[in-house]
Amino acid sequence: MSHENYSSVIQTLNDCITACNHCYDACLKEEHVNMMVKCIRLDRECADICSFLAQAIGRGTPFISELAEVCVKICESCGNECKKHDHEHCQKCAEACLRCAEECRKLVA
Amino acid sequence: MSHENYSSVIQTLNDCITACNHCYDACLKEEHVNMMVKCIRLDRECADICSFLAQAIGRGTPFISELAEVCVKICESCGNECKKHDHEHCQKCAEACLRCAEECRKLVA
Amino acid sequence: MSHENYSSVIQTLNDCITACNHCYDACLKEEHVNMMVKCIRLDRECADICSFLAQAIGRGTPFISELAEVCVKICESCGNECKKHDHEHCQKCAEACLRCAEECRKLVA
Amino acid sequence: MSHENYSSVIQTLNDCITACNHCYDACLKEEHVNMMVKCIRLDRECADICSFLAQAIGRGTPFISELAEVCVKICESCGNECKKHDHEHCQKCAEACLRCAEECRKLVA
Numbered sequence: 088m089s090h091e092n093y094s095s096v097i098q099t100l101n102d103c104i105t106a107c108n109h110c111y112d113a114c115l116k117e118e119h120v121n122m123m124v125k126c127i128r129l130d131r132e133c134a135d136i137c138s139f140l141a142q143a144i145g146r147g148t149p150f151i152s153e154l155a156e157v158c159v160k161i162c163e164s165c166g167n168e169c170k171k172h173d174h175e176h177c178q179k180c181a182e183a184c185l186r187c188a189e190e191c192r193k194l195v196a
Numbered sequence: 197m198s199h200e201n202y203s204s205v206i207q208t209l210n211d212c213i214t215a216c217n218h219c220y221d222a223c224l225k226e227e228h229v230n231m232m233v234k235c236i237r238l239d240r241e242c243a244d245i246c247s248f249l250a251q252a253i254g255r256g257t258p259f260i261s262e263l264a265e266v267c268v269k270i271c272e273s274c275g276n277e278c279k280k281h282d283h284e285h286c287q288k289c290a291e292a293c294l295r296c297a298e299e300c301r302k303l304v305a
Numbered sequence: 306m307s308h309e310n311y312s313s314v315i316q317t318l319n320d321c322i323t324a325c326n327h328c329y330d331a332c333l334k335e336e337h338v339n340m341m342v343k344c345i346r347l348d349r350e351c352a353d354i355c356s357f358l359a360q361a362i363g364r365g366t367p368f369i370s371e372l373a374e375v376c377v378k379i380c381e382s383c384g385n386e387c388k389k390h391d392h393e394h395c396q397k398c399a400e401a402c403l404r405c406a407e408e409c410r411k412l413v414a
Numbered sequence: 415m416s417h418e419n420y421s422s423v424i425q426t427l428n429d430c431i432t433a434c435n436h437c438y439d440a441c442l443k444e445e446h447v448n449m450m451v452k453c454i455r456l457d458r459e460c461a462d463i464c465s466f467l468a469q470a471i472g473r474g475t476p477f478i479s480e481l482a483e484v485c486v487k488i489c490e491s492c493g494n495e496c497k498k499h500d501h502e503h504c505q506k507c508a509e510a511c512l513r514c515a516e517e518c519r520k521l522v523a
Binding site: 315 | 421424434
């Protein structure tokens with residue numbers, strides 16, 4: 088895939104990063120933070136791996152397939168956890184994560 | 197500034213990351229790599245600080261002003277270096293970096 | 306300063322990263338997570354900037370002084386917040402952060 | 415494994431990061447940079463994934479095995495490339511990478 092062809096997946100990764108970081112921030116502001124602990128943890132994991140993968144793709148890493156595989160797994164875990172919570176930030180985050188997992192799966196060789 | 201108001205600067209940061217990483221990759225493919233050493237170094241510095249700042253803004257960091265200040269400086273250095281080279285990837289990168297520096301300057305208190 | 310001379314500050318940064326990440330993890334396991342929100346946030350900020358600075362120093366960044374200056378500020382904020390909590394992980398983290406702030410201050414031009 | 419038990423692998427990861435970043439910096443200073451392009455690329459990949467894994471372990475990530483598996487692969491690639499070059503920084507880096515690959519392999523479930 089060329090530089091241009093990757094711009095769509097990088098966009099999806101960036102959307103996921105933003106959703107995860109916003110959800111992380113919002114979870115820490117919730118009244119019942121203790122209910123959001125798993126979400127907070129996974130939001131960070133997910134934002135960080137997506138950020139890593141976006142940069143790696145951008146610099147032409149030879150390890151796209153391996154990194155995308157881990158990213159799929161983390162996005163799915165985060166998306167599945169967020170889906171359980173009714174907060175709007177969690178629902179939006181779940182959506183972004185699961186779409187990202189789907190896009191990244193295409194990069195796995 | 198609210199979450200929504202930051203989406204424009206995050207977009208600008210993401211564009212800068214992509215341009216820097218693409219320039220980094222392309223510089224390493226140039227015939228005269230030795231002419232591109234400063235560019236390669238600054239592309240990495242710039243992509244990394246922009247990625248850091250984008251994530252930090254997204255998670256509601258209390259250090260936006262301080263981080264943005266460093267980011268302005270690095271974006272300017274990278275943009276000014278890239279501007280000296282005629283390669284299309286360098287010219288595009290210079291543009292993205294200088295636009296990003298301008299946007300980030302607005303975040304400095 | 307040469308490569309070797311930086312090894313001590315990189316060690317201090319690495320100790321701070323470990324202490325912050327451990328404190329982050331432990332705070333999220335505390336019964337009263339809602340009391341630890343500020344600590345959780347600052348632990349992440351601090352671990353991330355220390356990790357950034359350690360890598361930047363290692364690769365010979367031209368922006369040591371600017372990055373160290375931000376790092377000092379974030380380490381101090383995290384250290385001062387952690388100091389308020391009696392948990393052993395917070396006290397140890399406070400110590401690591403404040404020592405790291407002190408070391409990084411020497412890098413500010 | 416407990417927090418304490420991970421301190422040895424985190425130390426190995428940190429040593430690898432330092433070696434890779436130093437090698438990256440030194441490669442960019444070599445007279446024949448064009449001979450070092452693959453090394454420069456892999457040094458960055460390797461430093462970045464090791465830094466990611468060190469932080470992830472420290473914060474109690476649930477994805478140690480998956481991340482360690484990618485890390486093993488990248489460390490081996492970087493170590494094998496560096497081994498081909500006679501420069502002292504490459505030889506030292508190769509050693510650090512291959513030792514790190516070995517340590518990380520123990521984390522793969």
